[in-house]
Amino acid sequence: MVNRDNTGTSVVDDKSSFAGPRDYFALLKPRVMSLVIFTALVGMIAAVANGASVHPGLAAASLLAIAVGAGASGALNMWWDADIDAVMSRTIARPIPQGLVPRSEAAGFGALLSALSIALLALASNYVAAGLLAFTIFFYVVIYSMWLKRSTPQNIVIGGAAGALPPVVAWAAASGTAPLDAWILFLIIFLWTPPHFWALALYREGDYARAGVPMMPNVAGELSTKKQIFGYSIILVVAGIAPYATGLGGTAYLAISSAFGAGFLLLAWRVFKSQPKSKEAPKQLFAFSILYLFALFAALLAEDLYALYA
Amino acid sequence: MPDTPEHTPELTSxxxxxxKKKRSQRNLAIALGLFAFVAVVFIVSILKISGNVAGAG
Structure with a gap:
């Protein structure tokens, strides 16, 4: 907005004039980026522990490219979903709903970073990894954000593939291939996504309903969602043990996966048995689900680092 | 004084x-980002070339 002061000079007081670098950084969804960096790091170290050879500098550049690619898809998601973000309490403080960053700038920022991250990954590693990163960004922005999110309660189930791909991309960056073990890491994150987001949706149901996003609780109902959370939790815990079966994880991994898996199932059961509209059990499961994923991947990382350097 | 065409103050934004401070910060961030990208591409190129040279030798 432009106002004229008493000297006749117009003074620009548009909120976007006050956007700082931090606001643009916030477009990259830093918390999601940190999870992507961590899971990609585990995928890369696992590839090295399984025989791949990569220069540490190129590995770091590849991880940077994957992180920036994830951030770019976050910016593009915020560009597309600005109308949804503006009515949800969880997202209303984002830079676009706040008027700090114009939508068009977020789109340009995301598109530019997407192109640069894919080019950098192609340069630092190989075309398989770069192609997978491009597919990940495409899947998150076009398939999930533009298509699935507003049209089906299976949005986060299918869309979860985008969030599950980073360890596969990183594995491919280190080795040029994506073997079964890389896809097991994918499977764990893919199966983890529904109980994680549906637990969130259970205690944020009003938010999603107000925004018109067909999340499972406001389409299929609370009880059906709770049943599906428990069902996915069982499959997730079984998949969580799969790395031990293929040799990707060792005994320590099996112990951690089993212990945290038992905790996950217990909390999912509590959600299933909780009173209607109760928010406590879903909140606990949501928080624990983050810890669960971190514990499994940290266990794999620790085992691989021990095998490489001990 | 009326705002006749001769006396209308010049409009400037x-x-x-x-x-202004935020704009300077944005400009600095863009400069640093560009510099970092060029530096990363340069380093990656050197590492790839040296790896290929070592592989050929």
Missing amino acids: ELTPDA
């Missing part, structure tokens, strides 16, 4: 001091 001026940012507030805070907005």
Whole structure:
């Protein structure tokens, strides 16, 4: 907005004039980026522990490219979903709903970073990894954000593939291939996504309903969602043990996966048995689900680092 | 004095001091980002070339 002061000079007081670098950084969804960096790091170290050879500098550049690619898809998601973000309490403080960053700038920022991250990954590693990163960004922005999110309660189930791909991309960056073990890491994150987001949706149901996003609780109902959370939790815990079966994880991994898996199932059961509209059990499961994923991947990382350097 | 065409003050857009500060920060961030990208591409290129040279030898 432009106002004229008493000297006749117009003074620009548009909120976007006050956007700082931090606001643009916030477009990259830093918390999601940190999870992507961590899971990609585990995928890369696992590839090295399984025989791949990569220069540490190129590995770091590849991880940077994957992180920036994830951030770019976050910016593009915020560009597309600005109308949804503006009515949800969880997202209303984002830079676009706040008027700090114009939508068009977020789109340009995301598109530019997407192109640069894919080019950098192609340069630092190989075309398989770069192609997978491009597919990940495409899947998150076009398939999930533009298509699935507003049209089906299976949005986060299918869309979860985008969030599950980073360890596969990183594995491919280190080795040029994506073997079964890389896809097991994918499977764990893919199966983890529904109980994680549906637990969130259970205690944020009003938010999603107000925004018109067909999340499972406001389409299929609370009880059906709770049943599906428990069902996915069982499959997730079984998949969580799969790395031990293929040799990707060792005994320590099996112990951690089993212990945290038992905790996950217990909390999912509590959600299933909780009173209607109760928010406590879903909140606990949501928080624990983050810890669960971190514990499994940290266990794999620790085992691989021990095998490489001990 | 009436705002006749001869006396209309020249219209200029001026940012507030805070907005100017933010603009400087954005410019600096873009400069640093570009420099970092060029540096990363340069380092990656050197590493790839040296790896290929070592492989050929």
